[in-house]
Amino acid sequence: MGCSASSSLKDKKSETVMKAALKIQNWYRGYRVRLKARQCHALSIFQSIEYADEQGQLQLSNFFSFMLENYTQVCDKDPGLVTRLIGSTTQDYKNRLDCVGLIEVPDSYNGTRLQFPLTCTDLYLLIEAFKQQQILHAYYVLEVLFETKKVLKRMPNFTHVKTSPSKEITICGDLHGKLDDLFLIFYKNGLPSENNPYVFNGDFVDRGKNSIEILMILFVSFLVYPNNLHLNRGNHEDFMMNFRYGFTNEVLHKYKLHGKKILQILEDLYTWLPIGTIIDNEILVVHGGISKSTDLNLLHHVERNKMKSVLMPPVPLGEDHNTALGKKKVPQGVKTNESPSEQLTKREWEQVIDILWSDPRGRKGCYPNTSRGGGCYFGPDVTSQILNKYQLKMLIRSHECKPEGYEICHDGKVVTIFSASNYYEEGSNRGAYIRVGYGTAPRFYQYQVTGATCSRPLYHRVNIMESSAIRMLKERIISRKTDLINAFQLQDCNKSGKLSVGQWASSMEVVLGLNLPWRSLSLHLVTRDKDGNIDYMSSFQDIRIKSPVKEALSTLIETVYRYRSDLQIIFNVIDSDHSGLISMEEFRSMWKLFKSHYSIHIDDSQIDELANRMDLNKDGSIDFNEFLKAFNVVYKFDKLNKSDTKLT
Structure with missing residues (x-):
């Protein structure tokens, strides 16, 4: 009897422990799911804003076309303005001796001294120097760029490589200036060599802080192993993209005296990068993707060096324009009847854009890439059609951040x-690379550079992501404050200052053009009353755009803030000597054309008055970068740092 009672008690305790364990397990699973949902929401904010910015960048190409269409009018006021906007600047440094010959490396320089022709020893020394955060002297940077361009010019548009079961090739995607990721790849996978070939699939630069170091490592590796390290052009190997996304500023900051030379040589070098790699005649590796009209036969023969920038599409001018131009120099990048070979045809240009910018989607067909504004979305049927047409088995591409570092879609035929x-x-995400060999399935290797966050729990990392994402989203919201208020008031028939969650969400989506879960995000962005209605003016709480002049109208402040990146790009092109100054007349001409093209309803007198006030020393010119920096977002207090910040 005693044994039976004891056994029964033990069974009850075991059952209780099991139930408790199951409850804890279920709670933890739910907790992980909620964290993952919050992480996905944050990633969707980051990606939506990133793609919206790229769409704005691509729309600048329409502005440059507009500049050409108004060429005569602009030339009357400033004959050199359009040439500076549209023309290539690489002409200044065609001669290698003129560019590098006068640069001396002082005895005091204690960084890496490269020996040409380069060897693997130079590569090792360079990597070690960059690990110590040393800056490579401009003399060696320019020599590497000239040597790289010389070799690239001999290469075809598509590099053909062969593998075997015993000699695999490693394919890496976007690095975006993240040097630690490149170091980690080399640590895990080995340095490039004859027995360890690599393909780097574009977007080496921008966003990260070590883009020039990544370029130097890749170019030196390429010069040491030209048959075993392959470089594809990405959509960020584009000097106009670099104006917006940080690489231009990085070079000018690190190489103040010779930065302009480096950027101008790179502008030309980008155009000679191959646009794709074909492995074993089975795998197509391109940065973005394909479209239903992708013609690999045409792309094999395109003069790729004529693709200066995605923002410089070919713009045929009619005879009346040519007559009006008279003997004036036509900017490079303009395809006229008199100079038919100056740039790619429109079809060739579009083919290259599709290769650099397109994204795969699950829906069948080929349709405009509404998120980025360039290239297309292509479905599984398009993938099958193009691969079958050219007897290929797989498309490997990059171009999109994935939480796990890679993604397989289109029935295994497309790998990102x-x-x-x-x-x-x-x-926010892992990085990854792929190893492929002849007759073997691709193998994926994931990693994540860890520093300060290595000991932080998942919930803390998610909170940091959320805080950063929400901050970016609030800045996007405040830049459209006037438009949003108008949209809210149209739906607020009772003038109560309140809207339903659905009304608020639809207004946010229409005005901002961001495909986000606004209903869920509303719990973090606005306040509600006891009935669940939203106080829509709370969308702008705790944040405002700083004005450099108190008297400036709010609509003007928002407009300049919203278009500040576009205006800065145009200014940087106009400011050919990088003096940081722009004349008042240039500013007025640029603004009037910009306002006209983008249908901005602001009186010229307002912007003139603002510019005059910013001309502090009254010398007829303004520091335009400082002008734009005066428009920044100010937070009254930052609730986003609280540890209990959550998204539903």
Whole structure:
């Protein structure tokens, strides 16, 4: 009897323990699911804003076309303005001796001294120097660029490589200036060599802080192993993209005296990068993707060096324009009847854009890439059609950040590989690379650079991601404050200052053009009353755009803030000597054309008055970068740092 009672008690305790364990397990699973949902929401914010910015960048190409269409009018006021906007600047440094010959490396320089022709020893020394955060002297940077361009010019548009079961090739995606990721790849996978070939699939630069170091490592590796390290052009190997996304500023900051030379040589070098790699005649590796009209036969013969920038599409001018131009120099990048070979045809240009910018989607067909504004979305049927047409088995591409560093879609025929970990924020995503060999399935290797976050729990990393994402979203919201208020008031028939969650969400989506879960995000962005209605003016609480002049109208402040990146790009092109100054007349001409093209309804007198006030020393010119920096977002207090910040 005693044994039976004891056994029964033990069974009850075991059952209780099991139930408790199951409850804890279920709670933890639910907790992980909620964290993952919050992480996905944060990633969707980052990606939506990133793609919206790229769409704005691509729309600048329409502005440059507009500049050409108004060429005569602009030339009357400033004959050199359009040439500076549209023309290539690489002409200044065609001669290598003129560019590098006068640069001396002082005895005091204690960094890496490269020996040409380069060897693997130079590569090792360079990597070690960069690990110590040393800056490579401009003399060696320019020599590497000239040597790289010389070799690239001999290469075809598509590099053909062969593998075997015993000699695989490693494919890396976007690095975006994240040097630690490149170091980690080399640590895990080995340095490039004759027996360890690599393909780097574009977007080496921008966003990260070590883009020039990544370029130097890749170019030196390429010069040491030209048959075993392959470089594809990405959509960020584009000097106009570099104006917006940080690489231009990085070079000018690190190489103040010779930065302009480096950027101008790179502008030309980009155009000679191959646009794809074909492995074993079976795998197509391109940065973006394909479209239903992709013609690999045409792309094999395109003069790729004429693709200066995605923002410089070919713009045929009619005879009346040519007559009006008279003997004036036509900017490079303009395809006229008199100079038919100056740039790619429209069809050729579009083919290259599709290769650099397109994204795969699950829906069948080929349709405009509404998120980025360039290239297309292509479905599984398009993938099968193009691969079958050219007897290929797989498309490997990059171009999109993926939480796990890679993604497989279109029935295994399309692989996305992204090699920059922590791309948006610490802990936001893993990086990855692929190894492929003849007759073997691709193998994926994931990693994540860890630093300060390595000991932080998942919930803390998610909170940091959320805080950063929400901050970016609030800045986007405040830049459209006037438009949003108008949209809210149209739906607020009772003038109560309140809207339903659905009304608020639809207004946000229409005005901002971001495909986000606004209903869920509303719990973090606005306040509600006891009935669940939203106080829509709370959308702008705790944040405002700083005005450099108190008297400036709010609509003007928002407009300049919203278009500040576009205006800065145009200014940087106009400011050919990088003096940082722009004349008042240039500013007025640029603004009037910009306002006209983008249908901005602001009186010229307002912007004139603002510019005059910014001309502090009254010398007829303004520091335009400082002008734009005066428009920045100010937070009254930052609730986003609280540890209990959550998204539903």
